[in-house]
Structure formats: structure tokens, C-alpha cells
Amino acid sequence: MSRLSISVTLALVLGIALVMAVLNLALPEGAALHVPTYAVSLAGKYLSYAMLAVAVDLVWGFAGILSLGHAAFFALGGYAMGMYLMRQIGTRGVYGNALLPDFMVFLNWKSLPWYWHGFDNAGFAILMVLVVPGLLALVFGWLAFRSRVTGVYLSIITQALTYALLLAFFRNDMGFGGNNGLTDFKDMFAIPLHADATRSGLMVATAVLLCAELLVARYVVTSRFGKVLIAVRDTESRTRFLGYRPEAYKLFVFVLSAVMAGIGGALYVPQVGIINPGEFSPANSIEAVIWVAVGGRGTLVGAVLGAVLVNFGKTILTGALPELWLFALGALFILVTLLLPGGILGLLSRRRARPAPTTPATEPAE
């Protein structure tokens, strides 16, 4: 992940986002170059997926933690944002109840559950977007890494984690809208959510936060911390004999990554207009891993590329032949694993970064 590829990615992400926003807002609907609002929100959705992908790459590509439950952190951030958006509806719900969201009125609830308190405050909700996924990752990671759970076992328990959350959020009595989730949002920060300017603004904000995430991730992996992390990824036991505590390194990066995924989820929800338990589905987490594999694991930039390309493909394919999507995704994963172990980015940089031959005796001094 060279400085060049990061810079190019930042410029492309910001540039495309800004151009799309301008073409959406400045041109009238009929104009040839007008970008329709649904396309703006679609782009915003891809960018929030890219945030999830970068989070996955941070733990998988650089710490060797193959998390198959990262969508859980994404969804938790999404729910925290969704709860805020629900409170913003106010009396405009079907039942016109100022105190309770529609689904609670429907369930005959009389008062707001304690964990919904505070979510009418944007600042509190944003704090929860960071804290809830981060805290879950902290507890989960502390238990898992301290007991030296690694490899396949770790992957399996991350799947179990997201599956457990899926089942929990499906229940009506959990107070998160059950099967239907949270939807029918009206405003965000007291601005109408469906206005074109809000949509473009959200998409550009997602682009900016994705870039910030990339910069933070790049700082982390190129710091001395990141060098230790890569050493832990490849030869964990060796780092212990040098006096490092791999569990502390993994825990930090796992929590950071969960928070990043949560921010992605929080940006996703206002742009797609709904969050439901389906977002916890184990398949979502696996898909995120596939995006990273397709783009190129351990490159950060590849994660963005993979997330955008695969989801673009998904949009097109599910429009034309929806039943084929899962097969196509599976086939894509097998193809990448077998033919392109470095992903698309690996293919692009193969010529430049060809590993030196292991007969160095004759190599000239630099």
C-alpha cells in the first residue's frame, strides 16, 4: 500500500463524490449529465460498504484475524444511527405518538425502554455509534485473544457472534423493531432526509470519512505498531519471545476496526433508509471478506476497490438475475482464491513487487 496508491484512491473517492454531488444538485433533472438522486445514494451505500471493507482488511490483512462477524459492528453502528433517526420522526409516525416509535405503539408498550433514552440527542447517538461496536469488540476480543483463540476457531466464534445478534434483533421484545427493523425515517439533524441536498451531502460525508478512515488505517499499519502487528500476523509466537504481547496488539486493532465498521454502518442507514436484523446475517460478514479478497488483502486500497466493484456487480446482477447472485459471489471467491491470491491490486503490482529470488549471495550491494 504505497503512498501513491493511497493518494490516488483519496483523490478518486473525493473527486468522484464531489462531481456526482455537483451534477446532481446543479443540473436540472432532464439534463444529459444530471446524476439522479438514487444513484447518489447508491454511491453512498457503496462507500459505506467500503468503510466496512477497510475495517475488515485492517484486522484480516494486517493482524491475521479473519473476522467473519464484522458486519455485526457495521449493523450495531447502523442501529445506533437508526434509533436517532427514529426519534427524529417525532409525531409524524403513523400513530402520531410523540413519545414512542410506531413499532412500540403497535406492541402496546407504554413507555420508552431505558436503552432508548438519549437517542433523541444527535451527539449522544453519534457517541453510541462509536461506543457500542467498540465496547463489544473490546469484550469479545479481550476474551478471545487472551485465551489465544486464533485461526479457524476465531473465525467460527465471530460468525457465532453475529448470528447470535441476528437472532436477538429479530425478537420483537428486544425493542429494536424486530423483523422490520427501523425505517420510515424523516429527518436527520432536523434536515429532511429525502431532500437531494441531504442525499448528496451524506454521500460526500461518507466519502470524506472513508478517506479519513484510510488515512488512520494507513498510519496505524505503517507505524512501529503496524510493524509489530504484521510480525504478529506471520509469527505470533516469535513476537512473544521478543517481549511483545500479541493479544494487546490484536485487541487494539480489533476495537479500532469495529469502531470504523460502526461508522460505516451509521452512514449506511440514512442513505438506504432502513436497518433490519438481516444486516447481522453471517452471509453479510462473509461478503465483506470477499470484497477484501477480490480487491487485495492487506492493501487497504484494495478493500475500497473490491467493495465498490463487487457491490456494483451485485446491483447489476440482482437487477437482472437475482437468483444468480450468491452463485456468482461464490464463484468469484473461488476464482480469486485460486487465480488471484493478491486480488486485483496484487495483479496490478505484480510486476513491480515481484519477490526477489532467494539466492542472494550474488546480489550486488545497494
Added chain:
Amino acid sequence: MSLRDTLLYVDGVTVTFDGFRALNALSLVLEKGEMRAVIGPNGAGKTTMMDVITGKTRPDSGQVVFGADTDLTRLDEPDIAALGIGRKFQKPTVFEPHSVWDNLLLALAGDRRPRFTLWARETAEERDQISGILQTIRLAEHRHRRAGDLSHGQKQWLEIGMLLAQKPQLLLVDEPVAGMTDAETEQTAELLREINRTRSVVVVEHDMAFVRALGVKVTVLHEGSVLSEGSIDHVSDDPRVVEVYLGR
């Protein structure tokens, strides 16, 4: 020899794997500043002994006392490393994707906590130390190369360099000359003698010529206990040692 001069006291250590005794009431005393060679046939328990000292394996019984009164069997690997015990593995293990320079940087003695490494900047002092070690291990021109691309012998040296960077009081070196040419072997013996001027060393090695070149006290392990101890001439004249080596 008074207790004060003892750096490491392995006291009656027994390790069993599924009923098989890899170490059998092993006892061994190492003085401060001493270099000791440990030899023994395959499976004698040499590597297991290092595993116990460095906290990788917990013994079923026995103690390992380091310095005045630290029982190593109660500590884990990072704690033991922080006490000043460094280890070179039988199979060279360096951080392959990192440069030679970064391998040494990560090994340099210093704060190991994430909150430090996250913000750490390479200091001039660190650069000097790394440059010094690069000279010692003869890898100065290879400083920017990926460690994974080094030859086997160079990796062995890099690992010794990483040990030096840790500035340990005690170095445990498992088969440092395996796979080296004669010239490299000779240079390694010289390097270890140089290191021994300031630090204590335990070397496990099969190469008798190398052990002879070191010219230090030799401990012969067999089936998890000490079979014989003394100068290289003494142990090679010991009929029990001869039997173990010839009879296998």
C-alpha cells in the same frame, strides 16, 4: 561458586508429553558471564529445556531460578523476555516481510506496549544501535532487504542480531550453525565469543568442531537429563557419552 554468581539455576525440571519424559529431573547451573555448550543426540531435550526457560513450556515439576530469586516457571514469554532472556530458534525465525533494518528495530530493547509503538519515531540513538549491530552481524549492505529473501546463514545471523538488539543478560542459542558453510561457522563461533564478553550464553549445537572451537564447558544431555559435564575433551572421553553417540 557462591549463589551470587549464579545466573540461571535449572532445578530438577521434568516435562512430560503424553507420558513421554522429554526432560527428566534436569538440573543445570549457569554462572554469570559464562558460555555453556549443550550437546546431545536428537530428542535429548535440548530445545525443550529452552522452551522451559523461556516460558513456552511449563514443567510438571521443578524450578528455574533466574538471577537471585525469580522463578521463571511462573512467568510467561513476554515477561521472561523483559527480564533479559533472549532466544534464537533452531529454525531461523525472522519477520520475513520486514526489512533487515525493521527486524532489528522491532527487537531493540524498549517499550513494547501498543500505546508506545503507535507513536514511536525512530531515534538517532536507535539508528546508531542498529547500525552497530548490522556491522557486528555483517549484514550492513543488506539493511534494506526483505528478511525473507536472505540466505539461510544470513537469517541465522539476523536472528543473532535481533538477540543482541534485545540486550539480554542471557542468550539461548539453538543450533546457530545448522546449514552454514565452514567459513560462516567459524565466523559465528567468533561472534558468540565476542557476545560472551558482556553476556551469558547457552548454545545448543550438534556440530562438534564448532563446540570445540568455542572452547567452553560442555553439558551433554541424554533422555532429558545431564549425562556428563566438563571440558570438550573430558566429555568426549566419557564412555557413557561415547556409547550414547555411537550406540544410536
